[in-house]
Amino acid sequence: MASPLLGLAEESSPNPGESELAVNPFDGLPFSSRYYELLEQRRTLPIWAARFIFLEQLESSPGGVVLVSGEPGSGKSTQIPQWCAEFALARGFQKGQVIVTQPHPLAALSLALRVADEMDLTLGHEVGYSIPQEDCTGPDTLLRFCWDRLLLQEVASTPGPGAWGVLVLDEAQERSVASDLLQGLLRDARLGNLPGDPRVVVVTDPTLEPKLQAFWGNPPIVHVPRGPGGDPTPVYRDTVAPDRVEAACQAVLELCQTEMPGDVLVYLPSEEEISLCCESLTKEVGPLALQGPPPRVLPLHPGRGQAVLSVYEDTDSGARKIVVTHWLADFSFSLPSIRHVIDSGLELRNVYSPQIRAESQVLRPISKCQAKARWLRAGGLPPGSCLCLYPKSFLELEAPPVPQPRVCEENLSSLVLLLKRRQIAEPGKCHFLDRPAPEALMQALEDLDYLAALDDDGDLSDLGVILSEFPLLPELAKALLASCEFNCVDEMLTLAAMLTEEAALRRALEHADGDHSSLIQVYEGFIQSGADKTWCLARGLNWKALCQARKLRGELLELMQRIELPLSQPAFGSEQNRRDLQKALVSGYFLKVARDTDGTGNYLLLTHKHVAQLSPYCCYRSRRAPAGLPPWVLYHSFSISKDNCLSIVSEIQPQMLVELAPPYFLSNLPPSESRDLLNQLRKEMAASSTGSESSSTQELGDACVLQ
Numbered sequence: 001m002a003s004p005l006l007g008l009a010e011e012s013s014p015n016p017g018e019s020e021l022a023v024n025p026f027d028g029l030p031f032s033s034r035y036y037e038l039l040e041q042r043r044t045l046p047i048w049a050a051r052f053i054f055l056e057q058l059e060s061s062p063g064g065v066v067l068v069s070g071e072p073g074s075g076k077s078t079q080i081p082q083w084c085a086e087f088a089l090a091r092g093f094q095k096g097q098v099i100v101t102q103p104h105p106l107a108a109l110s111l112a113l114r115v116a117d118e119m120d121l122t123l124g125h126e127v128g129y130s131i132p133q134e135d136c137t138g139p140d141t142l143l144r145f146c147w148d149r150l151l152l153q154e155v156a157s158t159p160g161p162g163a164w165g166v167l168v169l170d171e172a173q174e175r176s177v178a179s180d181l182l183q184g185l186l187r188d189a190r191l192g193n194l195p196g197d198p199r200v201v202v203v204t205d206p207t208l209e210p211k212l213q214a215f216w217g218n219p220p221i222v223h224v225p226r227g228p229g230g231d232p233t234p235v236y237r238d239t240v241a242p243d244r245v246e247a248a249c250q251a252v253l254e255l256c257q258t259e260m261p262g263d264v265l266v267y268l269p270s271e272e273e274i275s276l277c278c279e280s281l282t283k284e285v286g287p288l289a290l291q292g293p294p295p296r297v298l299p300l301h302p303g304r305g306q307a308v309l310s311v312y313e314d315t316d317s318g319a320r321k322i323v324v325t326h327w328l329a330d331f332s333f334s335l336p337s338i339r340h341v342i343d344s345g346l347e348l349r350n351v352y353s354p355q356i357r358a359e360s361q362v363l364r365p366i367s368k369c370q371a372k373a374r375w376l377r378a379g380g381l382p383p384g385s386c387l388c389l390y391p392k393s394f395l396e397l398e399a400p401p402v403p404q405p406r407v408c409e410e411n412l413s414s415l416v417l418l419l420k421r422r423q424i425a426e427p428g429k430c431h432f433l434d435r436p437a438p439e440a441l442m443q444a445l446e447d448l449d450y451l452a453a454l455d456d457d458g459d460l461s462d463l464g465v466i467l468s469e470f471p472l473l474p475e476l477a478k479a480l481l482a483s484c485e486f487n488c489v490d491e492m493l494t495l496a497a498m499l500t501e502e503a504a505l506r507r508a509l510e511h512a513d514g515d516h517s518s519l520i521q522v523y524e525g526f527i528q529s530g531a532d533k534t535w536c537l538a539r540g541l542n543w544k545a546l547c548q549a550r551k552l553r554g555e556l557l558e559l560m561q562r563i564e565l566p567l568s569q570p571a572f573g574s575e576q577n578r579r580d581l582q583k584a585l586v587s588g589y590f591l592k593v594a595r596d597t598d599g600t601g602n603y604l605l606l607t608h609k610h611v612a613q614l615s616p617y618c619c620y621r622s623r624r625a626p627a628g629l630p631p632w633v634l635y636h637s638f639s640i641s642k643d644n645c646l647s648i649v650s651e652i653q654p655q656m657l658v659e660l661a662p663p664y665f666l667s668n669l670p671p672s673e674s675r676d677l678l679n680q681l682r683k684e685m686a687a688s689s690t691g692s693e694s695s696s697t698q699e700l701g702d703a704c705v706l707q
Contacts, residue, residue, distance in 0.1 A: 029120075031120050046070070046075060046225055050224055055087060064198060066219060068202070072334065073336070074224045077332075087166060095164075099168070100145045101170060102171065105302075106131075108129050108131055109131055111145050112128060113312075115127055130146045132471070133552050148182065155182065157468075169200065169203065172202050173403065174330075175403055175407070181430070187216065207368075233383075237388065237389050245273050256285055262384055265342070269347050281295075296321050298322065301326055339384035342386075346365060346366065354439050357592075405433065407436050408437065412436055414474060417468050472556075476500070479496070479584050479585050479589060480556070480588075488581045494523045497552040501548045516585060525539075585652070586657055590662075592638070593632065605638065612638055616643075634650055658681050
């Protein structure tokens, strides 16, 4: 095998005089002193012992696929990409760049920052990243970290395997939809026979290793050796804590009082509980700092945006960090300074039910694989501590062995749209690590058929091809396209961006026409304020989410201009615009309509006999007589939780539903009073239309006689 060029520099341990002569082969500049400091740290990672074995397998693998199996914290996510870059450099990058996928956008961002630092390169030049609304890459980018869903979108839109020499699918054990599907597409493409000799590296936890080995046809496996330190022995509570937040806070305070050194990682199920825990700890840990700076309490979850990078900052300040997180940090985020773990043993996940087209918030035990990954965060020399806020029997009896595949728990409409884009006529025939339920695939196909995304043969229609271009849910993309017909593109662009980013909605900026118009009003106010952060804080709005919505809106506008879709001038607030906006929404969201059956706010969903209520944040909840609650509403999402809430709701007229929804959709609705009312209305509208045509014919005849 050709010796990796960067390896020559790394294997030497130059003194200061020699280090000035060593040149970084990626940018041709001398290595800095920090490069050598970080290199010494890298060499202590468990994975470093497998470096040359990995490079040999990457060079000689007959099928172009290499599996890397190792436990969390062993250095896989930072070192494997660099070694792949060495491999590609030795080949002159003739086959394309190195792409590394991550199941979470924030993980792609944080890893790009770390790896660029370790490689002594400039972020955005040789090393870059691609996440939603942010592409920090350039023409010189050789190593690119990417959210796996973005790469899946690129692969679906591009014939062939893609313009990469090495593709690293990291954290495969998280079982994200995009990661699973990328593996299926690559396997079906018979990777070893593709032109350009591309390589695929699948990085995983040992628990998923046998499944991946069978799926890929026994490729070579690189096992990461265990580190020199020991594993912590978990300490279990006798019973499940009735108040998880209080129990976690108390455990943290006890750690601080004993002054045991090291940072603390706390696992709770939900973002709400993370926030409550951080608020409580911030008030209580300060007075306990007997020496040195007070501890820093830091939340780590997707809702924090790029603020999560503060978790990695100020590592030398001497202040203890207390990081409060959930499933996001099971695998994707490595924090070497962690010495203590406090684990609730639970996770809160959204699970989609195709039968009722709704998500349920499910509080459930984590898997045994996740539990072990959490314990190992406190491993080292000497090992730290791990406190489990549950009895050992709880995990043994109720926890599954591995995490649930997300492909079995998400709405598959977007996935099926992408498969159709790749001209896979039967999505069920695509190889999956775990096959989705047939009813989930059938429901996705049915929904796409209702949206006119499929033709009579089940292939993508012309409309379906355009829908697949948008980084939006199919129903939202359809509403955006319909806005071209109804001359409300400007408003729907804003709404599409706001719905995707789930920007905060507050009563202070309510609009009489409903939550959708309220979101537009929030965005308009944000822009008029000059995107002022203080303006947002004063109104309880999420400034970061609004900034992201502005970026996404710009991307959507550029996409519509690129595919030459007609645009329209803004007219928000006019009566005509209000009706046009409703029509555009109904064109995409006719599957999500509900009717108040008794005038008290008990809404029966049209597509199944399920009763729901308006969200507490819905603007109609504050309505008073005589306006009352709207009889017919369109909603953005429905979640089965303790309240069974409809979220982002606007009033519609049933005549619009009859006019714009496919007739066969109305015919296929389950029996209900609502369906009977719509069918009766359809007959009346048809009769009225026939009468109008007859009247027009008669008038024309009279005119002819008069002439």
